[in-house]
Amino acid sequence: GENVEQHPSTLSVQEGDSAVIKCTYSDSASNYFPWYKQELGKGPQLIIDIRSNVGEKKDQRIAVTLNKTAKHFSLHITETQPEDSAVYFCAASLFAGGTSYGKLTFGQGTILTVHP
Amino acid sequence: KAGVTQTPRYLIKTRGQQVTLSCSPISGHRSVSWYQQTPGQGLQFLFEYFSETQRNKGNFPGRFSGRQFSNSRSEMNVSTLELGDSALYLCASSLDSGYLIPTEAFFGQGTRLTVV
Numbered sequence: 029g030e031n032v033e034q035h036p037s038t039l040s041v042q043e044g045d046s047a048v049i050k051c052t053y054s055d056s057a058s059n060y061f062p063w064y065k066q067e068l069g070k071g072p073q074l075i076i077d078i079r080s081n082v083g084e085k086k087d088q089r090i091a092v093t094l095n096k097t098a099k100h101f102s103l104h105i106t107e108t109q110p111e112d113s114a115v116y117f118c119a120a121s122l123f124a125g126g127t128s129y130g131k132l133t134f135g136q137g138t139i140l141t142v143h144p
Numbered sequence: 145k146a147g148v149t150q151t152p153r154y155l156i157k158t159r160g161q162q163v164t165l166s167c168s169p170i171s172g173h174r175s176v177s178w179y180q181q182t183p184g185q186g187l188q189f190l191f192e193y194f195s196e197t198q199r200n201k202g203n204f205p206g207r208f209s210g211r212q213f214s215n216s217r218s219e220m221n222v223s224t225l226e227l228g229d230s231a232l233y234l235c236a237s238s239l240d241s242g243y244l245i246p247t248e249a250f251f252g253q254g255t256r257l258t259v260v
Contacts, residue, residue: 060246071148071234071251072187079246117187123246129199130177130192130238132249137186 030055032120034135042143047108049138051118052100058120061101062132063092066115075116076103108142115139146171148237148252156258162223165255169216169237176218177249178210181232190233193218194240225259232256 031054041047053061059080064072078085078092078101085092089108094101105112119132149168157163169176178190189202193212210220216237222229236249 062248064251069253071150071253074248074250077246077248119187121246129194130175130236130240130249131189131200131202132177132179132187132236133189134187 030058030120030122030133032118032133032135034118034138036138037136038139038141040141040143041108043108043110045108047105047112047140047142049103049116049118049140050100051102051120051135052098053120053133054099055120055122056096056099058122060121060123061092061094062119062121063090063103064117064119066117066137068114072117105140108140110142110144113140113142148235148250150233150235150252150255152255153253154256154258156260157225158260159225159227161225162221163225163257164219164221165233165235165257167218167220167235167237167252169218169235170250173237173239173250174216175238175240175247176212176216177236177238178218178220179234179236179251180204181234181254182230187234190220222257227259230257230259 034051062077066072091104116138118135151166175194177192192200196212207223212218232254234254236251238249239247
């Protein structure tokens with residue numbers, strides 16, 4: 029089955045700096061890669077996603093890049109703010125019916141701390 | 145539009161008991177997935193339901209079961225609770241157009257289950 033590795037496990041940056049979180053996946057057939065932000069006491073919140081036919085996607089201060097050949101994808105947050113502090117999860121999924129329905133395989137998470 | 149609603153938010157149960165958790169998806173969403181989140185294992189897929197049918201199941205023992213009703217609301221049940229079942233149980237709903245096009249999964253705030 030799919031396996032997703034996420035690095036680093038913790039990341040500490042100063043306000044205004046950029047933060048980068050990287051994930052690798054094992055199943056070359058995976059075609060959907062979302063990123064979630066989870067704050068204390070809350071469920072994961074979808075912040076950005078990318079499909080396998082796209083190499084990069086941006087949404088204001090957040091961007092995601094995908095390298096299908098190397099089977100890795102990354103989250104980039106620019107101009108970080110204290111409210112960006114949270115746990116970030118990457119995930120991979122295969123949308124092809126059959127046994128892949130509804131299943132997201134998650135990385136282990138990255139605790140991001142943005143210091144004022 | 146209301147988000148994914150999970151009830152109850154917190155539960156304390158005794159070993160050997162059973163528990164039922166409820167999830168109301170976003171209006172119009174027909175796919176409901178369940179995940180278990182623990183500090184040691186992270187986010188793990190339990191099962192997914194669509195139109196009252198289980199389409200996919202993760203690697204959990206048969207004590208974990210679920211169902212979906214005609215209004216897309218879903219319940220999951222854990223029988224003969226063990227201490228290791230203590231976790232945050234998350235429900236996610238997605239639109240699932242049926243065309244095998246990736247659709248976003250939106251999570252509820254979860255039910256925190258503590259087994260004593």
